[in-house]
Amino acid sequence: MIEIKKYFQKLVDISEKDWNIFSSKLKKREISKKTTLLKLGEIENYLSFIEEGIVRFYIPREIEDFTFGFAFASNFVSAYDSFITQKPSNYQVETLSNTILWSVSYKDLQQIYNQTHVGNKIGRLASEELFLKKSKRELSLLNESAEQRYLNLFLEQPHLLQHIPLKYIASYIGITPQALSRIRKRIS
Numbered sequence: 001m002i003e004i005k006k007y008f009q010k011l012v013d014i015s016e017k018d019w020n021i022f023s024s025k026l027k028k029r030e031i032s033k034k035t036t037l038l039k040l041g042e043i044e045n046y047l048s049f050i051e052e053g054i055v056r057f058y059i060p061r062e063i064e065d066f067t068f069g070f071a072f073a074s075n076f077v078s079a080y081d082s083f084i085t086q087k088p089s090n091y092q093v094e095t096l097s098n099t100i101l102w103s104v105s106y107k108d109l110q111q112i113y114n115q116t117h118v119g120n121k122i123g124r125l126a127s128e129e130l131f132l133k134k135s136k137r138e139l140s141l142l143n144e145s146a147e148q149r150y151l152n153l154f155l156e157q158p159h160l161l162q163h164i165p166l167k168y169i170a171s172y173i174g175i176t177p178q179a180l181s182r183i184r185k186r187i188s
Contacts, residue, residue: 001023003051005019005023011125015117021115021119025111026104027102028100029048030098030100032095033098034094035094036093036094038093040059040088042088043082044089044093046101046103046104046105047083047103047104047109049076049103050074050075050076050100051073051102052073052099052100053096053097054070054071054097055094055096057071057079057093058094059090064167064171067168067171068137068171069134070168077101078130079093080130083106084127096165147186147187149174150173150184150187153169166180
């Protein structure tokens with residue numbers, strides 16, 4: 001919980017009273033590697049902060065899943081469209097490593113918004129972070145080559161890439177595993 005408090009203290013001036021209300025609603029979840037956090041068709045009930053671990057977003061397919069996102073430590077994670085609409089998700093979310101999450105439920109977050117002075121700001125900052133990641137991903141797919149997308153991912157999280165199977169990285173940047181092997185060989 002210390003990590004999430006540090007994260008918020010960098011962004012907002014949170015009183016001890018507001019922190020106590022907020023932290024009382026947080027649920028620590030220790031999750032094993034390769035655990036599905038949300039299945040296709042389920043409603044996302046949590047907005048979570050990753051203390052430790054890697055999470056993948058994907059669309060399950062018969063032959064090969066389509067990975068479209070990753071979330072790493074010190075970031076928020078949620079099937080956010082499902083969370084804010086409380087409608088079934090069109091994709092799945094799973095852990096790629098042992099993961100520690102600090103989660104707040106949809107219902108509890110609404111109470112935080114109503115009971116604290118900074119709750120709305122915290123919620124806004126979390127949603128802005130998730131939106132910016134999504135926008136960056138979309139622009140990357142439209143404007144950058146597969147090689148540049150790989151290099152960007154490598155520059156942003158070099159120590160974590162060794163924990164993500166190459167087939168997921170290839171899917172994320174929109175190429176086959178064989179094409180990724182050629183890119184890796186060319187830039188090494």
